[in-house]
Amino acid sequence: MTRPGLALGAPGIYRVPPRAALRFNPERLDVAGFVGVAPRGPVDEPIAVDSWSDYRWRFGGTEGPGLLPYAVHAFFVQGGVRARVLRVSPLPRDHDPARAxxxxxxxxxxxxxxxxxxxxxxxxxxxxxxxxxxxxxxxxxxxxxxxxxxxxxxxxxxxxxxxxxxxxxxxxxxxxxxxxxxxxxxxxxxxxxxxxxxxxxxxxxxxxxxxxxxxxxxxxxxxxxxxxxxxxxxxxxxxxxxxxxxxxxxxxxxxxxxxxxxxxxxxxxxxxxxxxxxxxxEGVDRYTGVSRASFFGDVDPRLLPTGGPEGLDELDEVNGVDRMALDQEIGLLAVPDLSWSYAEPAAVTMIERPRPDTRFGPCAAPPVPVRATPPPPATQLDARTQLDEILQRQRRVAEHAAHQRRFVALLDVPRRLPVRSIARWRSDFDSSYCAAYHPWLGVVRPDIASPTTVMIPPCGFAAGIIAERENRLGLPWGPANELAADAVLITEPVTDAEHDTLHPLGIDVFRAERDGFRLTGARTLSRDPTYRQLSVRRLMTMLRITLDRQLQPTVFEPNTVQLRAAVHDAAVALLRQLYRGGAFTGATEDEAFFVRCDDTVNPAWSQAQGRLVAEIGVAPAEPLEFIVLRISQDAAGGLTLEAGG
Structure with missing residues (x-):
């Protein structure tokens, strides 16, 4: 057996190349998974796209009624660089049910x-x-x-x-x-x-x-x-x-x-x-057949493997969100068509005017057909009357996120809900792996010349903001205080009083400002104050995934002092890099984090069981949300302004 990089020739003694030191590199979490309705593209198969043009080539543009293309476009315009897209379709599926x-x-x-x-x-x-x-x-x-x-x-x-x-x-x-x-x-x-x-x-x-x-x-x-x-x-x-x-x-x-x-x-x-x-x-568009079953299967999310689709039994068939949740690359999950409800538009009817009688007289003009055009069909469930169904679907997405513990599910607050109803809606969720965004925003269709405006869920903008901020500034920076790129309308402007109610609930709100619509929050839907901030949740997820994936090659190595020291040094190097980037609080490294991987946490009886234990503690930094200004006036009329965070 030879070590890679060692070339053997004539018999003799050879110097073995030094082994590369163990090193942890932060795993990326900026890849967003999108699930929805598209006019073309593979069904129930996550496909990687790196630009809006890539998406259009595989999945088409905005010619269909789905909101998926608008969300993906918002993601890339906002600064996202990679997405995984999954198209849903009606069930059951045959070899060629609707293919040309x-x-x-x-x-x-x-x-x-x-x-x-x-x-x-x-x-x-x-x-x-x-x-x-x-x-x-x-x-x-x-x-x-x-x-x-x-x-x-x-x-x-x-x-x-x-x-x-x-x-x-x-x-x-x-x-x-x-x-x-x-x-x-x-x-x-x-x-x-x-x-x-x-x-x-x-x-x-x-x-x-x-x-x-x-x-x-x-x-x-x-x-x-x-x-x-x-x-x-x-x-x-x-x-x-x-x-x-x-x-x-x-x-x-x-x-x-x-x-x-x-x-x-x-x-x-x-x-x-x-x-x-x-x-x-001819090929057929089956939009009317898309239902809740297109997004979710019958398998409980808690029974699905957490190591990717390879862990599925051969007889298990997963589709829609269930399949995307198994994708190991995504760090964000958005389902812009989650509230899908599409009915076939009524056929255009022809109504003829009454024919003239047959009595003698001047000939009347021939009858003119009158075209009756039906209103466009609704494509989304109405939260005012169908909130329970919307909640069931969103709970299923939240269960996937909590079980997989790899990605954050970006939920859209249902449209047309008053603030009191939004508060009741929010009470159904308690997870640091979910974030909620409000309200819906209007965009111009990106692939046609006609200035047609479409209202879309905010999850696409949120995913792009999170990905762009993390790539540009790093995980410690809260993914907020950014404008929604290309948004031209807002469905339900949020007042100051409403914002005062929604922000403590963990609802991340887009507010109308002079230069656009700005995302003003970066919170999760967790009731635990420790994981209230989205940046903290993302940081801890990155640490866990990095250590889990990059320690796999050490599984069959001898549990020696040298191995434990290598794990300790690699973990310290990673945490030191994050500390210098502002990820942790504390004036010194000792106050910001600690790593233990010695005999105190690896006693002889634990080593005899083939275990290696490393204890890591960190003090994550939270983004600044409030600035308090104190103004005082002295007896002479002078003003003093003091700022504190």
Whole structure:
């Protein structure tokens, strides 16, 4: 057994490279998870996106009724740098319940289907062209079911050849190659050969012209708001080829997926005519089928593993928020469509005016149809009449956050609730892993020229503010006192008196100011004063996750004095770095934190059980929320101003 980095040569004594010192690096918590309704994209699969453009490419824009795109846009505009997005859909799900189906006519008389990669009407806009070309051409000798390969010609196994020569149609005939070999003549000269399996008329023995056929597939999404192209080149047409088209599309395409393809395909004809796909089944948007079951499964959150989806039983199926809660990368969770309730809009009706009678007289104008346009459907539950259902969904999100202990759930105070009702709503929660934001804000649709305003939940802005502040300033800085970027309206302006009521309750409020709408709080929904501040909760979560993940490599090491000293020194170095960044209170390091990992916490009986114990204590600093000004006037009329925090 050798240590990595140690190169052994001739027998002798070698100096072992020094082992790298144990070091703890703070784990990032700025990645936000978003769950909601989108017009396209993978279903129940967290997808990483690093910009608004990335999101639009995978999940579309604001053409659907969901609020997910607005929240993600607010996150990135606010300064967030990475998100994980999960799209929900109706249950149950089949292989292709609402996906567009396109069909290609190949040869001879073979029909193959491709499905849009994800469900939705967007798949009907796809176009697909399959081009075929001769990549290289050479003259060779056909004999005994094989051809000779000229020098420099290398054919991958299962390549398609077009052969032209005596006894073949003018356009030629197709044949498949096997694995190349060689033959040797009496003088020992070797000639490379490739066995052939005819896919049409076989050539006569003699000289033939061989052309190696490759293909290119061009997929275009003609979405008028954002065109998407995919191009796959040098494709083979038979399973076993290193670039078999069916496998490449299944593995690499984000737009289409082969459906039931045979192991071998031929071009439409020997003239290598391109194959164009035709739409045979349109994709369907199933917004009306999205329900509470789309966001939550039947498994109790407390029964789900905390180490990621790998801990699930093979028979367990989780979807929606349940699936996102298992993602190990997220440090924030927002569900902008949590109050989803969407009914199919009434059909447009045609009302005709009464026809004139048949009595003699001047001809009346023909009847003019009158178009009755229904009001737009509501997409969110009404908190004034359906607050219990909203609370049930939000409690489920809060349970996930408390059980996983990795992320903070960002809850949106339901719309149209008076302050007294907000206080009653808040009483249902007691968790430092939740934060609540109020009120909803209005934004202009980001991907169309028309100035249409949409009211959206504040969780997207809050997630962006938290991520940007932590990346720019660090965890100790409270994620507040920032303007909501691109917000132009506020649904329910909060008065000073209302703010005085909401802030002590832990409701983080956006207030209207001259330059925009400013987030004025960074508190959790915990009743424990120790974890009242969001920055404290995030700091302690980061410490726990960092130590948990980065101590894993030491699990099977001997529990020696050297190992305990290494853990102690690495923990002190991490805490010292945080202390210098303002994360802890105290005039000295001794007042700010302590680390014990010696024999006092690791007695012999504990070591005999294979345990290593380290005790770490910290005094987190809390953001300054109040500044008290004291003004005094002396007998001579002089004013003195004193400020204290």
């Amino acid at each position: 189906r396109h069909r290609l006519r190949m040869g001879p008389a073979t029909l193959v289907d491709v499905l849009a990669r994800d469900e939705g009407a967007w798949g009907s806009q796809l176009t697909l062209r399959w081009d075929f070309a001769v990549a290289q051409r050479f003259d060779t000798t056909y004999s005994g079911g094989s051809i000779d390969l000229p020098p420099g010609v290398v054919l991958p196994a299962h390549s398609l050849l077009r052969l032209r020569g005596p006894g073949l149609p003018p356009a030629g005939s197709f044949a498949w190659t096997g694995r190349s070999g060689f033959r040797a003549d009496a003088a020992g000269r070797r000639t490379d050969q490739a066995p052939l399996t005819p896919a049409g008329p076989a050539p006569r023995t003699g000289t033939v012209e061989a052309g190696v056929i490759t293909s290119t597939i061009l997929v275009v999404d003609t979405d008028p708001t954002m065109r998407r192209d995919e191009r796959f080149t040098d494709l083979g047409l038979r399973a076993g080829h290193p670039r078999f088209a069916g496998r490449i599309l299944a593995d690499d395409s984000l737009l289409i997926e082969p459906d039931g393809w045979p192991d071998a395909l031929l071009p439409p004809d020997a003239y290598l005519t391109s194959a164009l796909a035709t739409l045979v089944v």
